[in-house]
Amino acid sequence: xxxxxxxTIDYLxxxxxxxCNLRCVYCMPPEGVSCMSHEAILRYEEIEAICQAMAxxxxxxxxxxxxxxxxxxxxxxLIRSLKNISGIExxxxxxxxxxxxxxxxxxxxxxxxxxxxSLDTLDAKEYAQITRGGDINKVLRGLETILxxxxxxxxxxxxxxxxxxxxxxxxxxxxxxxxxxxxxxEHMPIGLGGDKEVRLQDQVKKTLENVYGPAxxxxxxxxxxxxxxxxxxxxxxxxxxxxxxxxxxxxNCNRVRLTADGKLRLCLQSEDSIDxxxxxxxxxxxxxxxxxxxAIWQKPRxxxxxxxxxxxxxxxxxxx
Ligand code: SAM
Ligand code: SF4
Numbered sequence: 001x002x003x004x005x006x007x008t009i010d011y012l013x014x015x016x017x018x019x020c021n022l023r024c025v026y027c028m029p030p031e032g033v034s035c036m037s038h039e040a041i042l043r044y045e046e047i048e049a050i051c052q053a054m055a056x057x058x059x060x061x062x063x064x065x066x067x068x069x070x071x072x073x074x075x076x077x078l079i080r081s082l083k084n085i086s087g088i089e090x091x092x093x094x095x096x097x098x099x100x101x102x103x104x105x106x107x108x109x110x111x112x113x114x115x116x117x118s119l120d121t122l123d124a125k126e127y128a129q130i131t132r133g134g135d136i137n138k139v140l141r142g143l144e145t146i147l148x149x150x151x152x153x154x155x156x157x158x159x160x161x162x163x164x165x166x167x168x169x170x171x172x173x174x175x176x177x178x179x180x181x182x183x184x185x186e187h188m189p190i191g192l193g194g195d196k197e198v199r200l201q202d203q204v205k206k207t208l209e210n211v212y213g214p215a216x217x218x219x220x221x222x223x224x225x226x227x228x229x230x231x232x233x234x235x236x237x238x239x240x241x242x243x244x245x246x247x248x249x250x251x252n253c254n255r256v257r258l259t260a261d262g263k264l265r266l267c268l269q270s271e272d273s274i275d276x277x278x279x280x281x282x283x284x285x286x287x288x289x290x291x292x293x294x295a296i297w298q299k300p301r302x303x304x305x306x307x308x309x310x311x312x313x314x315x316x317x318x319x320x
Pocket of ligand 1: 067186
């Protein structure tokens with residue numbers, strides 16, 4: 001799929017639910033976001049139909065996200081069926097890890113290619129505070145369980161906050177001890193995260209280099225997204241950065257997003273979207289391929305976080 005700026009779009013992030021079993025302070029209010037009704041949410045067959053319509057146009061990589069994707073029943077079945085679509089090369093998942101220990105086996109059997117676990121600290125008390133009650137031990141057990149499957153690429157995603165220097169070093173240490181890649185994500189001004197201070201990539205990298213020695217840019221790019229990766233001596237995993245603020249990557253953007261209620265969002269920041277659910281549930285179904293093609297062509301050139309054009313929507317509704 002091509003847009004008018006010459007970018008090839010081959011990556012789709014699908015939010016399969018707006019519900020979550022945590023309430024991270026920068027993502028959701030304590031009471032949660034108002035949950036969509038079952039009728040409002042895309043059925044799995046509808047998600048498959050959209051992916052099929054995109055796969056014939058060049059979609060290759062799919063990320064399942066949420067809300068928390070593992071709280072929606074049948075997530076593994078969806079992964080299995082998406083993997084079976086001709087042209088789809090990878091299906092990966094982003095999770096908070098709370099349910100991972102119990103679901104790891106079925107996800108692996110379904111053919112999941114990679115699992116990203118969100119973990120902003122290794123301190124149990126701090127984790128409970130950030131997530132409003134989450135038990136970090138469940139996440140760590142989930143991590144341990146999924147690491148028994150070396151065919152699955154495991155990444156830790158971390159948005160740094162207080163005590164960030166110490167936290168960054170402790171999390172990086174995971175990539176010393178285990179074959180996991182640890183990525184630091186710059187906080188974006190979306191939803192409740194609007195006024196949070198951003199820990200910039202260069203600050204974090206410098207802190208890690210002071211402790212672990214010089215970082216070398218990883219020879220082979222990993223994954224299909226905007227991360228840059230570095231190698232540190234004696235690390236099993238790599239250290240990555242996703243820096244939408246300090247290293248704007250819009251020029252190479254390869255992705256679009258599908259919200260749980262069936263809206264195709266062309267840019268993380270912009271509210272502009274195309275309602276694919278309505279098309280799917282109407283007699284215009286046959287137009288799906290051409291509607292998607294036209295929408296992708298219109299993908300905005302770039303985000304404008306620096307101009308503080310903040311959309312009210314929570315990351316849990318967009319899918320991160
Ligand atoms: N519940 C799953 C999880 O936590 O991984 C998937 C959905 S969550 C919205 C996806 C990612 O978005 C998480 O890694 C979370 O830390 C990140 N996120 C949420 N709000 C953010 C913000 N304002 N800026 C940057 N990342 C954010
Ligand atoms: Fe839930 Fe993920 Fe948002 Fe945390 S970041 S509240 S786990 S959706």
